[in-house]
Amino acid sequence: MDMNAFLEQSGLTKEALTHNAWELIPSLSGAIFVLLSGSLFYMITRRLIEAGLKRTPMQRSLIRITVRTVYKWLVILLTIIFALSQLGFNVTAALAGVGVLGIAVGFAAQQTLSNVISGFGIFIDHLYRVGDWVTINDHYGEVVSISLRTTKIRTLDNTFVSLPNSLVTNTSVTNFSEQGMVRISAKVAIPYAEDIEKARKVLVEAARHIEGIRRDPEPEVVVDALADSGVNLLLRIWIDNARQEQQFTFRLTELCKKALDEAGITIPFPQRDVHMIGK
Structure with missing residues (x-):
């Protein structure tokens, strides 16, 4: 079937089609202009908003999410609605439809919305x-x-x-990183017969030779508990980077064993005294 036969069956003429096409051109041009303007508006305002928010205490991650996700999709949605209005669509009905759709999506994605709200809470509470x-x-x-x-x-x-x-x-x-420096502790036990002050000096002196720890506050040794088999001591040091916490924890534990061995201080084994009462 050629075009002329199709037009005759449809009750249309070439003149009518040409007239309608010319009438549609201004609407299409307006819609395209709105889309291009919306894109340009977002690119310009995004930089201005980001620059302004970076002067505030707001976290960089929250700025990026707010501007490049929330604000971006808001501009896209409004731009599409205004572009549709140029094509003759009812903007009021479109906005109402978006509201109804938003309610429906909210019910269908409650867990996702809960995560999103919690995400903002994480940023707000720092x-x-x-x-x-x-x-x-x-x-x-x-x-x-x-x-x-x-x-x-x-x-x-x-x-x-x-x-x-x-x-x-x-x-x-x-x-572990909120206040910068982090304290690390290593627990070690000494027999009750050993001098606590001697063990303290041995451990503190050994800790001072560890590279990468803070000199202020200085390393310290405190009595943690009077346990069944000996006196539990805690050797404490401070570091600047929480990233190295476990690395220094392992080194500190090994250092305690070596320092006490060199000083002739033994680490007690679990022991129990049994008293036999004769008949």
């Missing part, structure tokens, strides 16, 4: 930042990314754990 070392839900590692839905941490085994933000806000979070 629980942690990218680069902080934390323990969340028994997972210890470095925070490598924070999104509106999840927090991703890298463990010491170089594995990545993604935690829903709703879980993060409903569990305890230990941040």
Whole structure:
């Protein structure tokens, strides 16, 4: 079937089609202009908003999410609605439809919305930042990314754990990096017969030779407990970077054993005294 036959069956003429096409051109031009203007508006305002927010205490991750996700999609949505209005669509009905759709999506994605709301809570409460070392839900590692839905941490085994933000806000979070320096302790026991002051001087002097620790506060040894088999001591040092916490913990534990061995101080084994009472 050729074009003329199709037009005849449809009750249309070439003149009518040409007239309608010419009438549509201004609407299409207006819609394209709105889309291009919306894109240009976003690119210009994004930089201005980011520059302004960076002067505030707001975290960089929250700025990026707010501007490049929330603000971006808001501009896209409004631009599409105004472009449709240029094509003759009812903007009021479109906005009402978006509202109804938003309610429907809210009911269908309650868990996702819970994670998003919790994500904003993490930023507002300053629980942690990218680069902080934390323990969340028994997972210890470095925070490598924070999104509106999840927090991703890298463990010491170089594995990545993604935690829903709703879980993060409903569990305890230990941040080892918030105040910068971190204290590390190593526990060691000495026999009751040994002099505590002698053991303290031996351990403190050995700790002072560890490279990379803080000199202020200085290393210290405190009595942790009077246990069944001996006196439990804690050797404490401070470091600047929480990233090195476990590395220094292992070194400190080994140092305690070597320093006490060189000083002739033994580490007691678990022991029990049994008294036999004759008949």
